Amino acid sequence: MKAITQSKARSCWLLGVLLGISLGGCNQVDSNPIATEENTQPRVVATSTIITDLAEKVGGEEIQLTGILQPGVDPHVYEPTPADSQVLETADLILYNGYNLEPALINLMNAAGEKARKVAVGEVVKPLQLDGYEGKVVPDPHVWGSAENAIAMVNLIRYELIELSPAEAEIFTQRAAKLTNELQQLHNWINQQIQTIPPDKRQLVTTHDAFQYYAQTYGIAIAGTLIGLSTEEQPSAQTVTRLVEAIKKTQVPAIFAETTINPALITTVAQEASVKLAPRQLYSDSIGAKGSEADSYINMMVANTRTIVEALGGNYTSFQPTN
Template sequence: MFRKLPLNAIAALTLAFGLISCSGNEQVNSNSGTEENSAVNTSSTATGERPLVVATTSILCDLTKQVAAQTVDLKCLVDAGQDPHTYQPKPDDRKAIEQADLVLYGGYDFEPSIIKLVQASSNQAPKVAVHEVAVPKPILGEEHDHSHSGHKEEKHDGHDHEKEEKHSEEKAPDPHVWHNPQNGVQMVEAIRSNLEKVAPDNAQLYAANAEKVTGEIKEIDSWIKKNVATIPANQRKLVTTHDALTYYTQAYNIDYEGAIEGLSTEVQPTAARIGQLSKEIKQENVPTIFAESTHSPKLIERIAKEANVKVSEEKLYADNLGEQGTDADTYQKMLVANTKAIVDGLGGTYTAFGQ
């Protein structure tokens, strides 16, 4: 898909600078055993060698790997294909956070259980909310309704009911910042600058790798604009499983007609919400709706049936990368895969990246 795969380019850069550490870097994954997603997590304070860097999601892990190459021991917590919103940390995750020389997490409540662990840690090492550093002024989205289902039978006076209504309409920062490639560029810069602080001897390598990665992201950004422009204007309407693609739709002038769930996937939508969205899809003549890689397609298929619309055969990578060996196993490839799915599904003419 790419003229040069990012990891190959990084390997060439690291060889050129002569900074690869070739010993003791057995690749393992604490969650699934996949080679690409994490490394042996021996703390640098114990080994006197490479710093231990913890990255919470596969997106942060991939970008860190592309910038740092083999100069750090990288521990990834949420595996590709898993949902960071609902992920429950393991004992090894807590241990890694306590031993880390640098912790890179998303923030904006993207991975809430892990964020609590990070904030409760006694480790004095830097802990960086990469999404918040990269995008200090985020888009505000609808925070998912906590449903109050446990209070269904209770009586409320008007004051309490008013509080509930306000609660269901609260705005919250949208954590899915990486879907706008320009934000991805800022994420790379945030990662580079913090890696440099814990491993200053590698600053030149990090700068070179970051420049290569951001250059590629900018090329993809331009390519996305050209592909989205081929979608007929009256068909640029996106419906997804949860509210995760606002940064993408705003960047490329696509109408985000709706999502079944809010910013998080922690709470299931009500029957009323499903009915409302089905009605809106019919009214707006949305051509195709999209399932997501980390969620069951049952709800989106139910809506498709009610609205008499098709579900795209290509799922969107909304919260994480694809597993190793898929068409979305790096950040750059994920941007391309999502764009292909959207352009194909909404009636545009897709041209492969690099052609």
């Protein structure tokens, strides 16, 4: 795939210091040519890097897959480009997360993707209802935090690809079954890893509220977050003060930065609370770059679990799935 990148920056004045939350924006466009008599594979577009990865593993070379968001990009605040509009206009199937994870892309998709079937892959999962921006109760879009939820997403992707290309049903089904088996092993492994953390240390403090599904599925409490469900939010001085007090009260051994958000402010929180900032960052809304430790959904979940377990005093053992 060829990448076309675009970046943007936002900053806020907080606690007397200008601390920016950097939010990159870019898209990657598949190099496959537009379908012709020689190339009639269905054209599939995926929004988030997580859905792109799952769709690639199920669809393989039998589909033309374009992932709009590049690894490391925050879907909450991504600003679409003209190239995104072109890709959506020519799509046969658009796979997006839903629950308003990628609001600007959803708006563009509804305007430009008239030809395509649109499927909210994340909405196959019954959502947690949490306090969102400005106190509104909204569905939590970060459904992939549970590997069991990812299994449901894979099965929906398989179904939609078969609807799009019935002749490839057998191969889509085989790939989905293989991936589902590995995801089930991942789910069991994460449970085992979290259990090695001392019970009173199983508490998670992160930059934004993206780990509720992970926490509820694997038995770890959310002790606090700097901002809510969307990275569009800007924390107030009161929010920072409350989080510092919560950290001191719970005595968590470490708190966590995230790869898609500038760590400056959460670093300040760690200093104010006299707590260690975990040496490894969590992957929240995107997988890692190609070749990194988190360059697939499964690798991302393994990397996050390792980061949490090691920072909170557990005993990490590597994930070694069997066929």
